[in-house]
Amino acid sequence: VNSEHQPWVVIMAGGVGSRFWPASRAARPKQLADLFGQGPMLRMTSDRLLPVAPIERQLVVTGEILREGVAAALPGLHAENILAEPVGRNTAAAVGWAALHIAERDPDAVLAVVPADQYIADIPAYQETSRRAVAAAREQDAIVTLGIPPTRPETGYGYIERAAEIGEGLFNVGAFREKPDRETALSYLADGGFLWNAGMFFMPASLAIRELERFEPELLEGLRSLFGPHARPPSEVYPTLKSISIDYAVMERTDRVRVIPGSFGWSDVGSWEALYDHRGDQDSFHAGDVIEIDGSGNVLSSEGGLVAVVGVSDLVVVHTPDATLVVPRADSQRVREVVDRLRADENEELL
């Protein structure tokens, strides 16, 4: 592979959240948790992009408090390739910072921006789609998003309406659509022209900078002050930045956005229950050391120990060395009630 054609990968790893407690904690959110028993999701994300861009060309944008966790999850990552935000300012700032940082090192760089906490089943297909997206972004000086053909009337995702096909498997974008109600989601599914917005997009760094300058000039000006001989520290700059998503700031305003539909077993893994879809041919989902006797329909996850269940069904059981969670699979979002209780008890150790 000619390195000129390699993109720079920007892994968005700033997320917080407690939907995967006790595997996820404040200092170890979902992207650093080992949900599949295959290492942290961040590492899974990095690893599957290594054939597209080597670790030297991978950057992680994350929160300052996650810096150590990120470094531990990706031991091969260069320290200067971690951009640690002192406070979260949504995705436009994160993408802008990464674009400026990379453009300084490689003005012709193409960025591949991906969330750290998604699951992809068909990795070769994903890598192939990514390469096509990189090439299209470079050739057309465009922002190329990946759109996932929906397999159910999902109301939890945004959608991308595709328009004219302008190249093989490359489409103009008609519109970005907010999370729909169920009726609308059903019509999107029937229509066939709507794709899930997976939050993965490819574009020249120069285009990202240009479009931010055009639509959010103050934000870009703030980010520029992080560079140069009179650079100000992020701790000073970041709190002043506008908090806006890259979707609102650029995607929904620019005329340079394209979409490539791609089916590669994508999932954003939004809850313990969602892991059940990744059980393969098994009756239950297993991650880590698990003994399951006479059970089915379970999501069983262990880290640093063993989960052993006998004669139970349709449960989520999660073991970590300092906490165990048990909740019916269909109610796995009720883990929030546990986290709320820990907060009320100011049990910082387990949060």
Next chain:
Amino acid sequence: VNSEHQPWVVIMAGGVGSRFWPASRAARPKQLADLFGQGPMLRMTSDRLLPVAPIERQLVVTGEILREGVAAALPGLHAENILAEPVGRNTAAAVGWAALHIAERDPDAVLAVVPADQYIADIPAYQETSRRAVAAAREQDAIVTLGIPPTRPETGYGYIERAAEIGEGLFNVGAFREKPDRETALSYLADGGFLWNAGMFFMPASLAIRELERFEPELLEGLRSLFGPHARPPSEVYPTLKSISIDYAVMERTDRVRVIPGSFGWSDVGSWEALYDHRGDQDSFHAGDVIEIDGSGNVLSSEGGLVAVVGVSDLVVVHTPDATLVVPRADSQRVREVVDRLRADENEELL
């Protein structure tokens, strides 16, 4: 209390077993496990007898591999008060060894022999009954057992049939009865003259020695060789000893046995399910750090961490730092299947 009237407590802590996995392990059987969130059962046993006999007068008979665990559970116990058997040889050998050991230090000693792994709810009543048993054993030169008035037709315990009342609350023993079938257990319960054999008995050390000499002279001779100027080490003597219970060896043969009925909330806590009976006014049994939201009928136990359950009922959930168990409460004995699996996998670390 005049120390002349204090007994010497002999705590029988040689038990093995896996009914309380993962809280119990090969190197930490039930008597060393913290089943109630109040410390190891051995310590609960020792503590509730402190007003009857101080720690200097408490001995623990246990297995060599449990010596460290016993010392850790009872930091105040003198090292010479741990009798560590190199191999298990049932209770007659254990009682005989303790009797000879104590008789050397105090020829007039009265022994209070108690299992390490029982639960007693009404501790003052138990202490009062024990004091009466000590006095009766001394005054009558007898073996005084405690008999628990049955509250259900239990088929898992042996029974003691009481005979004539020879003192206030003190009875001759008609017979020891093996674990009955259900029909027999029902008749025992209806009769009112049958008591559960709780394995607790009180007797002068000299009487214990005399009766062993009478009924099992070879066993006593072997045990005597552990003492004196030409003492042989337990590792040499113990494997040659006859393996027989104190019940078979002495209780069922001697004419010197008496029984004191005592109701003090006794339980031998034979399974995870049995802990449910100790839930008090709560809907579930809790030991250790537990968060239970919208649940009932559960047995929830944590050691070195938190058990958090939401919306589940009638389950056993046990957390230890390296293993979690989940099993329906009514099937809690199926924990054996997990232990069998660990054995088949030669997973020594978790056994």
